[in-house]
Amino acid sequence: MIEVGAKAPPFKLQDHLGRTVDSEGLLGRRHVLLCFYPLDFTPT
Amino acid sequence: MPALDALRDRLRASHTLACGASVDSVYSHAAWAAALGGIRMPLLADFNPKGAVAASFGMFLAPAGITDRATVLIDADGVVRHASSVTPAGKRDMDALVKLCEELDASWSGALPAFEDGPGLSAGTELFVKDHCMFSRWSSYVRTNLGLEASLPMTNVTRDPAQGERLAAAGGKNQAPALLHDGTVLYESKDINAFLVERAADRW
CATH class of the missing domain: 3.40.30.10 (Glutaredoxin)
Incomplete structure (x- = not known):
């Protein structure tokens, strides 16, 4: 697991509304809470 | 994810973009979110190559082909401020995670633009x-x-x-x-x- 204090790896992914979320574009604008989960249609 | 999406107002107020992410496609994400009554926060498709973003955070469970139920808080400078796992079978304390975002934002010295x-x-x-x-x-x-x-x-x-x-x-x-x-x-x-x-x- 990545360590606290490390630089987060950049990511650029499509979302369920057809948007692209690009971590580079969020720098200086947003904190990001990234919540990984095992699979859709499973309890969260 | 619906539990986190319900805390949207607090996340917006603390300049935090919350995202869900799994190895499913955007179509699966859309159908699943709609089946739950609708989810507004981005659900990211870490689909191709499968789990690559999760792996870059050390949160891809390769033998099972799924991501861990794990959370990372990244600040606006791109630095990891929190990383934790509750294991795939576990349950996240979304309220506690949002509190972390609120504390981070309260301590942030720079000015961040408001959500619109x-x-x-x-x-x-x-x-x-x-x-x-x-x-x-x-x-x-x-x-x-x-x-x-x-x-x-x-x-x-x-x-x-x-x-x-x-x-x-x-x-x-x-x-x-x-x-x-x-x-x-x-x-x-x-x-x-x-x-x-x-x-x-x-x-x-």
């Missing part, structure tokens, strides 16, 4: 769909996931053919999905979805 809302939909905007059509379904998922079920009427032209004639009179074609808005009609689901997102989604 889109301008919304004009009165009279209407979505036309038909049965057994994946494009119609895709647009109806976007409607649900943006929380537009109460404000955007949806008309099924398969079940009520007279409505298809009304659509043809408005836009020139009886073809669904279609979005009637501001005196014009969009006929491509990709265009419909992009329009709905532009008007009704959070802007971060």
Whole structure:
């Protein structure tokens, strides 16, 4: 697991509304809470 | 994810973009989120290469082919401030995680721009769909996931053919999905979805 204090790896992914979320574009604008989960249609 | 999406106001106030992420496709994400009543926060498709982003955070469980139920808080400078796992079978304390975001934001010295809302939909905007059509379904998922079920009427032209004639009179074609808005009609689901997102989604 990545360590606290490390630089987060950049990511650029499509979302369920057809948007692209690009971590580079969020720098200086947003904190990001990234919540990984095992699979859709499973309890969260 | 619905539990986190419900804390949207607190996340917005603390300049935090919350995202879900799994190895599923955007289509699976859209259907799942709509089945849960709609999710507005981005659900990211870490689909190709499968789990690559999760792996870059050390949170891909390769033997099982799924991601861990794990959370990372990244600050606006791109530095990891929190990383934790509750294991796939565990349950996250979403309230505690949002508190971490609030504490981070309260201690942040730089100025971050506020979230903005889109301008919304004009009165009279209407979505036309038909049965057994994946494009119609895709647009109806976007409607649900943006929380537009109460404000955007949806008309099924398969079940009520007279409505298809009304659509043809408005836009020139009886073809669904279609979005009637501001005196014009969009006929491509990709265009419909992009329009709905532009008007009704959070802007971060």
